[in-house]
Amino acid sequence: MTEAKDNILPVVGLEVHVELATATKMFCRCRNHFGDPPNTNVCPVCIGMPGVLPVMNRQAVEHSMKVALALDCTVADFTKWDRKGYYYPDLPKNYQISQYDLPLGHDGRLEVPLPDGAAKTIRVLRAHLEEDAGKNIHDHPAHTGVDLNRAGVPLLEIVSEPDMNSVEEVMAYARAMQRLVRWLGASEANMQMGHMRFEPNINLHITRPDGTLVTTPIIEVKNLNSFRALEGAVAYEIQRQYAAWQSDPNYTLEGLGKQNRGWDDARGQTVFQREKEEAHDYRYFPEPDLVPVVVDDAWREAVAAGIGELPLARRKRYMDEYRLSFKEADALTHDPASGEVLDAAVAAGADAKRCTNLLLGRIAAAANEKGCTLAAVGVSADQIAELARMIDEGRINATAGEKVMAAMIAEGGRAAQVAERLNLLAVTDAAAIEQWVDQAVAANPGPADQVRAGDKKSAKAFNFLMGAVMKASGGKAPPAVVRQLLAAKLSRK
């Protein structure tokens, strides 16, 4: 008799904090820039001196509207600012200007591709704009330093519904969000620079063999700043919560409610965090120093017009129209510019699949080496289109095409000229090709006989002879012509 098992369904919601790529901070004119010496991008406003006032950064609002619209959120006609009060040395005013009951965007969704090729829609509860806090620096034994360069940097907080049920779904959502905000130019979303941070809410719905349902406490893991930490924290919590409930039947949502935990990166574990006494009461109230944000249709439409095709739609189009594989289409939709190169090359008359091979071949290798996007490698749509056409028209073979591409990446130039200069253009002189074929057949009587015999080794022998002809031609003979000619010569008499 096998032991009946519990059915465990992880339920995860994710808060994603995205620092926006604005020139200046949310409420002052200080530079929004990572990595400068401590307290160099500061002014009386962002260090919270008495009597100074915040002034809203319109670009930050537009970036946020863009993200909200791309997430299919309702962008509210009227939103306002609120103060969220808590005391912490990196928060100079001891309140954060945020949005409480009227967020900029609400009720959206993000379609997330899953590893098995399926997609899942994750609902977005709200997206609101706020100012980031500074950073406490613990590099001195007796003191804590405070760097306020980050204080006042615009931060978009995107809160999902608890729609994710596995580590994979969480990771797919987080990566899709990173791709989206980068795509829109709203954020660089660079994890090393802290542009993106995650706070997952995790609990388990455990269905017991007798059909009863148990839910574990909702755990919010604070301040995860890498994908690895996110993955680790969610996976760890799923295990930990189940084990905790198994050893203590009162480890339930009813019993314990919501709790916060931190992430110990070195040990790969979540750790209990002592609750701050006031953590539950932020004493929100409307920020009297700022006027509400009124979004009219004209503004909303102007922002929407700047969004263009989104990555998921483009990937689908590439698969449907260009007949690309999921992997190919996905690789071409990490950023908007790479796909624009492909689309322009196709518009210039080249074959989409051929262009894709070029983009994901030498160009992708170069991009990988330089750590940049495909488009940023610098090969233009026209260069790609010309080379693709040459290959498809037999003016150059694919192998030689690779060499031309390598040369274009290194030195630029038009494909035909580069191919000519490198003496890589296909030989179209029938007599010359026939001569290479005859020489190859004469020099390799064994394989030639095998082909003529049509036995089980003939295919391999044919390819050997093909190779010999290509070698003799210096790679310049069009393979299709060689194949045809060779087949004719060796057909059984």
Add this chain to the structure above:
Amino acid sequence: MSDIPDMSALELRDAIAAGKVGAAEATRSYLQAIEKHEPAVAAFNEVHAERAIQRAEQIDADRAAGRPLGALAGVPVAVKDNMCTPYGRTTCSSKMLAAFRAPYLATAVDKLEQAGAVVIGKTNMDEFAMGSSTEHSAFKPTRNPWDADRVPGGSSGGSAAAVSARMCAAALGSDTGGSIRQPASFCGVVGFKPTYGRVSRYGLVAFGSSLDQIGPLTGDLADCALITGVIAGHDPRDSTSIPQPVPDYLASIDTPPATLRIGLPREFYSEALDAEINEAIHGAAKVYKSQGAEIVDVSLPHSRIDIDAAGNLSSYAVAAYYIVCMAEASSNLARYDGVHYGHRTAEPVDDIIELYSRTRAEGFGEEVKRRIMLGTYALSSGYYDAYYLKALKVRRLIANDFTEAFKACDVLLCPATPTTAFKIGEKTADPLTMYLADIYTISLNLAGLPGLALPAGLSRAGLPIGMQLIGPVLSEETLLRAGRMYEKASGVMRLRSPIVNGN
């Protein structure tokens, strides 16, 4: 020129422009007045004598060189010590900021200086503008130039006393619930709180941000129009400042409104009002009537003042006002934590929480602590709806009452204070009694409206009585002209406090 401080700001400005009086001479003469009266009045936290003389000498040099002079060229003014200046300290009369030097200049003060005014010093106030008597200054109480045993009112008590004692030609104050108008009335000067947003709050240390407004305290209405015109206007650094052009208030000040309907809000004439003040305000109404104004009866139901059998006053407006301003104050004053600037405890502390609590316990006075605690309570989860949200609803109803009333009249005439200046120490024991000193002034702060306080005569005890004119949003010009109309018709203007007269 011992009579320079006797001149109005406008007269002095004109005399300097005409070369009859030197700017440096004027400043020196005011510095002499300060030397003479300050020991008795204690209006200033800091006098910037050296800088003031330098600035005045520059005005004289500009004039000599034929360079254009500003609208206040050479006029010595005092500034309440909650407006940030990069020179001297900005203390808010608090131990917390006793040594604080701001690296920036408040827009209103900047505008004064751009117009050539000479900032002569920073004036005492109730700590962080919380109070109605200037007794809550962490440094010293200021005394009323009309009676040294009495308070000058507050929180802009130092500014009002300085103008009243002619230690400056005019002053800036700030008004959250009456902090310009109440001390102006107690000291027998003109005090004006413009429409919320008419004057930039940039550089004004915040108390109740949705209520705070900077305004002038002056000897007469022409000076009030002059200063208001200089400091008003939109400021890109204050999002709540109103983007509307500023009329030339001074140009129209002596033209009485062609027609004027004056509303007497019946709720303000209850048993709570001192009989002499009641008499004075009705006297003012008669003056207006004699000048052709129409007097109408209006109602502000939600500004009603009730008195129970035991004689205790209560008012929706006072309740709503204190909840809103304390809630905002609890947040605005959170930044004074000893971490970034200002007072920090010298005691050894175990952790950051102890640093915060010790610093704040030492740095803030009793009244400030009281308001921070009450405001924190009102915003706490579970109490927010019952207090803060309800106060916002009352605020809306009060504002609606004014809108309704202004359908029947152009301006409202009412008392500025329920009593004349009270004795030092009389109300410090009972904060609630002190809060009720604002019953006639706070309603319009809640509604964001402009309010003008001007002298309406003296009581039998020889203390100034203030009256108040209230207008709709951006009715500054009408209010100033209506005030001037009374001033000229009644002859009650530029009252000389005994300290100036008596020598």
